[in-house]
Amino acid sequence: MNYKFFKQAWQLMRENPLVSIVSILGTALSIAMILVVVLMFQISNSGYKPESNRNRMLYVLGTEALSLNEKNRIRNRGYMSVEVVKECFYSLQTPEAVTAIAAEQKPVSLPTKRLFKEYAIKYTDPNFWRVFDFTFLNGKPFTEADFQSAIPQAVVTSKVASALFGAESAIGKTIILDDIAYNVAGIVKPVSENAQQAYADIWTPYACSPALMKNSYYDGISGPFQTVLLAYNSSDFTKIKKELEQRRVQYNKSKRDMNVNFLENPITRMEITSGSNGFRKASLNDYFLRTGFLLLFMLLIPALNLTGFILSSIQKRQTEVGIRKAFGATRRAIVYQVLYENLLTTFIGGLLGLALSFLLLKLSSDFLLTAGMLIRPGLFAAALFFVLLLNLFSAGIPAMHIAGQRIVSSLQGSD
């Protein structure tokens, strides 16, 4: 049955090439725009290297220090100090791993030559390499022992390695950061800026930076760090939040002037995608409503075109439909026939749209795109879903219209 419809649809397409082309292009454009929105969501939300476990991560991206004196209240919103990291986070038992990260842009020099080009630096701890899964091309990450004794070890991307040392192997070589000589211990594959928490050009243990260790103010609470917590399972999130709250209360007991709180943190990846950050929580409902409305808009506009086209061309086939009905075709069969016939156009358009969406994304983004970010089952499911939906929107009304006509008037070929 389907093959017959397919042949029929092919004939119809050839009969009116211009309208077919316009329909296919319109569909392709609409599907491409929708898939760009889906891709953006996917890139922000789903896990890929080195943030493969995003669905198990909790983020503390903002910290508030609040004075105990209620009369003359001082409030500082920023990040946390090493002390808070140690007291409230490293002591947590429920998560699989907890890492603290301070990000900066700094120039890196060679022992023989002072350089000014700046790189993205992440000062972190050994747990970082457990929370995130980097691909090491050479060497290894800095270890707990390195960290405890503040041995200056650095991990760099292969891009940085070749910029600084050319074709020579960078392992074991020295780089100068903050006037401190670091030994290059590992080389990793460059990562996309979209893996925001993991992304950098160079990673070093923060214990090596006296400036960061000392960087605390507001009663030792505020500082340069954010934390990422990796749970064994996302079902542990509530438990982790509860434990963190206990640590916080415990820690605050030791404070005389100010108290720490983490505002709406920790937040999940989905919350970040929907617009939350460390200091402001966005409503998930609003996000879905807004995105849903946009997607619907991008479907409905081309659907109006297609409905018009299909209605016009179907008028010509009234007699054919009338005959089919006269010979006993049900209303349902007619509706399916129209929907099926139209599927060919929508499918070709959908495929083109899928290709076009990659192209549009590539053109509109200046960050590194990897296959792991783009090619995911969810994308194809979304493409198929929106193609079918568009087909239903555009051919649905014409199908009902023609199937609902009386046999006699259909046979007469009048409206």
Added chain:
Amino acid sequence: MIWAQRKSNVWIYAELLVVVSALWFMGDKFYVDLRTYYSPLGYDITNTWRFKLNKLNSQLPAYVPEEESASDQATNLQQLMSQIRQHPLVDGVCVCYYSCPYSWGNRWGDIASVEGDTSLVAQKVFQIRSVSPEYFEVFRIKDSQGNPITTKLLEGSEEPILVSQDMGEELFPKQSAKGRKICIHDEGPEITILAVTPPIRSNEYCKSDPCLFEIIAGADYAELINNMGVENAELCVRMKKGLSQDEMFQLLEEMGDRLRVSNLNVYGVSSIADMRKEQLASYKEENNKQLALMTFLLINVFFGIIGTFWLRTQQRQGEAGIRMALGANHFTLGKYLYGEGLCLLLLTLPFTLAFAGNMIYMGIPDADRLPLTVGRFLLVFGGTYGLLAFLIALGVWFPVQKIFRIKPAEALHYE
């Protein structure tokens, strides 16, 4: 004729209705952005660079122990500036706090006019920019009459204070602020305004913030530098010619020790143009998204018109044939189709006007950055209709060409 074809027209009409409304709304925001973007900023950042300062790590051999360094921080900074100024490619050097263009930094304080109507600006806070006298030359800021603000003028005055034009208007409505007295903070001394600068905007997408320039010079110079911290000073340099980032790095590498005075050290450099790019990125992204959506709508209208009119001319080839046989020339035939398309567009007018009126009534279009005048409305609304009319004409053109190619005798066959 439109009524006779209502069945196929209703879809394209509905589409036009939605598209006109959406395009007007987005076009209006775009117009405001464009006008704001191209209005004067008040300063010029061509060939300017921000030099980043830090203090030498105490573990380095070059470190001068605090007790041994004879000179104070402020003198060191002055010395560093004059060393940089000596480079043949350097055009000018200045320092400022929270006032480097595109740095996100800002500082605010209470300011009151002494002579003006104080009730107007009681308790009002204004942005305060602390800058050294060369600032105006480095960033090419002229006074409101267009005369350059020279270091000579500023150094000749005892306590030079400048205000931006919009601040002057707020403090002294309808009079010139030049030569008037104000006081900073509640009980500060009275200071005379030396000159008025044009309004200063922090970036291309914002409107201006009324601001006051406090000059870092004379007796207060050392005190201010010590209070604010010498390494937090924004050291801005204008070069005589445009340099690429690599050329600039090269230049700094060549300058070597001249970039250090005692423990005060230039550790990095950023082109202010790059800082601008970074700051404008999110605005640009937002605008690109909107442009993509607008293009999407326009293409859809174009496709819709082509398809609808193509199918129509096909169905009515017989009629066209008769008309041609009866002597109607190509012009009259085309006229009907063009007329029909444009009429459809005009018929949306009552609804779109109601929509626009409603939006304006609710205060949704941006009237903050650009007043919502009749002219602006007519321009954007008229522009939207003009653009659509053009697209419709283009869309009708294809089918019309097709009719012309048919010979009357052939066309009559269809009848």
